[in-house]
Amino acid sequence: MTGELPATGEAGTVPVIRAAGTAPTVHDTEVAPTATGTGKLPAATYTWLSQPPLHRLWAAVRTRLEANGLQATGAVRLTNLTPQEREALSLLLSRQVSRPTTTIHLAALDTRLRISAAAMGLAETLTQLGQPLTDRRATRDTARARRTHLWSNATEALAASPLGAHPWAERWWGEIRRTGAVTRQAEPTASATLHQAIHTLTLLFPPVPPTSPSVRGRGDLATQVTGSAHGLDDGTLLSRLVLRGIAHAHGADFPSDAGGRRALWRLASVIPDEVSSTVLTYGLRPTATTWREAALRDRADHHAETHLTLRELRTLRLTMPPRTRIHICENPRVVEAAADAGCAQPLVCTSGSAATVVLTLLDALAESGCTLAYHGDFDWPGIALANRVIGRYDARPWRMSTLEYERLAARTQTAGTPPLLLTGPPVAADWDAELGPAMEALSLALHEEAALDTLLEDLA
Structure with a gap:
């Protein structure tokens, strides 16, 4: 099988490819590029590149590009190719694909597209054929940098607070970093929650414990720290972080039920709601x-x-x-x-x-x-x-x-x-x-x- 990817002809016309030895069809008429809603790809080129036998190729290449930081490097391997897929790949790559398995190097495919009627690189072509590409490597790097910044600022706040005087605070901090629950939140929420947890535990465990700890309601404590009487309700991330701190302070296990959580609050002289149930x-x-x-x-x-x-x-x-x-x-x-x-x-x-x-x-x-x-x-x-x-x-x-x-x-x-x-x-x-x-x-x-x-x- 021989043939070429559609190449721009004279006066901007686009000859449409067909396999050697086949009879012309109505689709072989030269068509001038027109607006198709796909951006810069000429209409005939867009139609040819969008054909179903090339769908698996574009899906595999998209995955590889997004993992590569959108760089046309590495290769993809396609297996169990149908005759229609082999024919389309042969025309696209300008080389015979006769076996059910083939390897396609992204750099070669990028070059091939640039000198064809597409006249654009691999990443831009995929964007024209489907959704915008996501640079997953950059996304991961950005998320990692944000997490580092989040924990760096919060750790500085912990070290500067009176809570840093307690030996158990370091163990508590290490545990909540390992769980990952905080970093699953949006950055502003995560940062605010960490600082509120530090503030709450500082109120409950001052550097010099009073001789007779004052008993306070959980709603009052929540209002003082968060502005809402429900800020420390069961099920909130802040409540879980604070309870883990109380457990570390008293050498207790983290509770698995509502009764255990109430008992843990009482260890810190906090009275939870006991009238609604x-x-x-x-x-x-x-x-x-x-x-x-x-x-x-x-x-x-x-x-x-x-x-x-x-x-x-x-x-x-x-x-x-x-x-x-x-x-x-x-x-x-x-x-x-x-x-x-x-x-x-x-x-x-x-x-x-x-x-x-x-x-x-x-x-x-x-x-x-x-x-x-x-x-x-x-x-x-x-x-x-x-x-x-x-x-x-x-x-x-x-x-x-x-x-x-x-x-x-x-x-x-x-x-x-x-x-x-x-x-x-x-x-x-x-x-x-x-x-x-x-x-x-x-x-x-x-x-x-x-x-x-x-x-x-x-x-x-």
């Missing part, structure tokens, strides 16, 4: 004599449910009468029904998740000598939650047996209740090896409301 309770009758415990007993006497905050749980004395059994449910509807029915047994609701405030209450009740009994939904998330609560407190399964599940399933089917199918991956019940297979066999999800009458009988 609550646990739903009913019928608690603690024996202590302060007004707080008396208020709980009064609400229990009036069959009124109670929402307790973490703040209240810190001050309540939850010593219960001997041999008190605390029933635990998953859904608030059970508490509502128990209150309406005037049930006598105490009840705690996990509200489907057993958040920190729920576990704090259950921890206190278990420590006071109460025995716990748990009931939840017969679905896979419900079984997972039951495993967690039963395992943590050695609680008694409360109507959570295979027999209870099958009885409830039969009753709902008899009543004509529309079936709710199980979804998600199965979960084995730690307290009953037969429950999971039985649930898989029937494929029915049964929520606590289906067992409400029997639960209320137990609570009465």
